[in-house]
Amino acid sequence: MGFRSRSTFCHAVSIRIADHVRDIPRSGIRDFFEVVQTMDDVISLGIGEPDFATPWHIREAAIYALERGRTGYTSNLGLPRLRRAISNSVHKGFGLKYDPLCEVLVSVGVSEAIDLALRALLNPGDEVIYHEPCYVSYAPTITLAGGVPRAVETTAEDGFCLRAEDLEKAITPRSRVLMVNFPTNPTGATMTAAQWEPIAELCVRHNLVVLTDEIYSEVIFDGVKHASIATCPGLRERTVFLHGLSKAYAMTGWRIGYACAPAELIEAMMKIHQYAILCAPIMGQDAAIEALERGADSIEKMRREYERRRNFITRALNDMGLTCRKPNGSFYVFPSISSSGLTSREFSLRLLQEQRVAMVPGTAFGASGEGHVRCSFATGLDAIKSAMERVEGFLRGLNAAK
């Protein structure tokens, strides 16, 4: 069986869609989602968001803000108090100083901030380098901004880290931006300061602007110190530091992200943001203030929970022959399914049909994700346990049929 094709309800008027939008391929994750939607009793390890509700003190602060009638627009850049909290948080967590008055912009999730940065930076034909497998939006967002996406493959052997020599090969005279995301969705890869150094040098030498998506940077394990490329020498002035509250604070639905960058670039991004969005919703901004100012304990609790589930699922998968490293960050494992003899897509579809477990095929995150599936452990332990039992049954069936 293949993925269900898109449905058309009417064809009375033929509306012409702009070429550059029409030519964007449908998201592989969306296709898979539509198949899952048609089934009952599915245990999903395909969800890229925390299974926790936002910590109560944060929800309560938002309710209080609503009670006080805080329901209006905010300044385009975001509430000053939130920008100060962001500036403090980035300084405390990463050692980076940004002026809350002119170097911080509050956006509708990191996704919007990425779009703003790319649109503010790219002229048509400019090339943007990013590492793959990666988050599904990168290539389409680059294309929509008029840029040309240039993927650099990362491999399981390197722990899905970005290698300077691979980056160097991808650089051309049109290269303008490097986009990175560590810890990585979907691979859980992390980079050390030493690994960043030669990459940072390349960026300086080739005058690249760096977009670093730090959304998982608090979801890290085993006491590993997260290293951001933004802290490398010479990088702060050429980096857009992108972060948000969705993952670490379990605040996906609030849609609050932010960008920190040199004032000139923030000003340019703000020009687009003010006309497209005006401002991020004030309810989310008020909640974000509470989260950043008093949320440290809450995120530590969730982080610890993810760490334990990661231990559990990594061991269970490896025991079944679906080999994977223990990821140092994010809430994803990206096991190899080569022992099954199936492609990622076959594996995901058959596992779904035969055992009702959803894991996203690695190819949804780029061609280099072939041979892998993404399992999210942002799901309760009971569900993870049952899922692992079902996967074991699935593999047993495969082996018996061989």
Added chain:
Amino acid sequence: MDAIIDLLQQNALMPRADMARLLDRDLAEVESAIAKLEAEGIILGYQAIINREKWDTEKVTALIEVKVVPERDGGFDRIASRIAKFEEVQSCYLLSGAYDLLIIVEAANLRNAAAFVSEKLSTIEGVQATATHFRLKTYKENGTLHQWDSAPDRLSVTP
């Protein structure tokens, strides 16, 4: 040790093999660590949390403030342990503030609870005064909410 206690407090019945996987340790390590916690009296016991709206609904719970005269030798300890030994007493704490002991009493019904206070508790030498508060409804007990937050509806697959 901290992590094991943390897991036991979340769910004391969690299979030890699951604990081992969660903490990335051997089953034997986890089992011996728990045995040690029990032997050292760090873990005193394991109990079920009962929803009183659904079971033994006649049972009453009283929080009783007790003012006592401390003794020259031993302060409150002797009287407190004397009170604590009554089967009706579930918990007994020494507190700072306007009164000294707070005890939590469970009794089969209101009459029994009242009898405990008037006949047993108040008559102990050294007990000066008591104030009894009856539980009307439980919202949260031992970290467990009695009315559950509805599980958030998540999309089944998201990027």
